[in-house]
Amino acid sequence: xxxxxxxxxxxxxxxxxxxxxxxxxxxxxxxxxxxxxxxxxxxxxxxxxxxxxxxxxxxxxxxxxxxxxxxxxxxxxxxxxxxxxxxxxxxxxxxxxxxxxxxxxxxxxxxxxxxxxxxxx
Amino acid sequence: xxxxxxxxxxxxxxxxxxxxxxxxxxxxxxxxxxxxxxxxxxxxxxxxxxxxxxxxxxxxxxxxxxxxxxxxxxxxxxxxxxxxxxxxxxxxxxxxxxxxxxxxxxxxxxxxxxxxxxxxx
Numbered sequence: 001x002x003x004x005x006x007x008x009x010x011x012x013x014x015x016x017x018x019x020x021x022x023x024x025x026x027x028x029x030x031x032x033x034x035x036x037x038x039x040x041x042x043x044x045x046x047x048x049x050x051x052x053x054x055x056x057x058x059x060x061x062x063x064x065x066x067x068x069x070x071x072x073x074x075x076x077x078x079x080x081x082x083x084x085x086x087x088x089x090x091x092x093x094x095x096x097x098x099x100x101x102x103x104x105x106x107x108x109x110x111x112x113x114x115x116x117x118x119x120x121x
Numbered sequence: 122x123x124x125x126x127x128x129x130x131x132x133x134x135x136x137x138x139x140x141x142x143x144x145x146x147x148x149x150x151x152x153x154x155x156x157x158x159x160x161x162x163x164x165x166x167x168x169x170x171x172x173x174x175x176x177x178x179x180x181x182x183x184x185x186x187x188x189x190x191x192x193x194x195x196x197x198x199x200x201x202x203x204x205x206x207x208x209x210x211x212x213x214x215x216x217x218x219x220x221x222x223x224x225x226x227x228x229x230x231x232x233x234x235x236x237x238x239x240x241x242x
Contacts, residue, residue, distance in 0.1 A: 076205070078240075084197070104225060106241075118197075119199075120227075
């Protein structure tokens with residue numbers, strides 16, 4: 001797949017809330033995922049598809065997604081950027097909030113090999 | 122200025138090749154600028170407006186810009202992203218090449234406080 005095709009498929013799947021399906025279809029086994037901040041005692045960085053899917057599983061299990069909007073992509077060379085704007089409830093605290101972030105992806109040989117998220121904490 | 126106004130002004134000035142003017146108008150004195158890679162013996166990171174303007178001065182002195190296109194912005198929360206696509210010649214080697222990159226900016230109190238560039242090397 002070209003970077004345009006990868007980006008379009010990611011936007012399409014994520015717009016439907018199918019985040020894990022997007023990861024399984026589009027990510028390299030060697031994906032590196034970088035959050036804006038580290039969880040307590042943890043790292044900003046997750047390495048490998050298994051770790052990234054586990055992070056997604058935790059997120060999905062702990063949040064109820066009321067709506068998600070994806071804008072973009074902007075594509076330049078081997079990278080593309082999108083925005084995610086979500087209305088979610090963190091189940092453990094019944095706390096509903098809006099999440100807005102920019103995600104940047106790097107594509108090599110038709111697979112996403114790096115992702116980084118930008119948001120304020 | 123709101124983040125929308127900051128982003129619009131950056132796109133407007135940079136589309137005209139006025140990169141240094143954009144920095145002077147929109148950057149915080151405490152700007153942190155992160156390149157995709159470090160120069161030999163240097164750092165990926167430049168701190169402070171003076172250092173960032175010096176980096177820009179070096180770039181301007183050493184490249185001839187034939188054309189520049191800016192796409193975006195995509196805005197999410199306190200961050201926005203744009204792409205830069207430039208046709209430039211590196212004067213020292215008379216080497217003409219296309220540069221494509223994604224830039225992510227963070228805005229606090231109407232000023233850009235962080236920028237990071239994504240490109241392949």
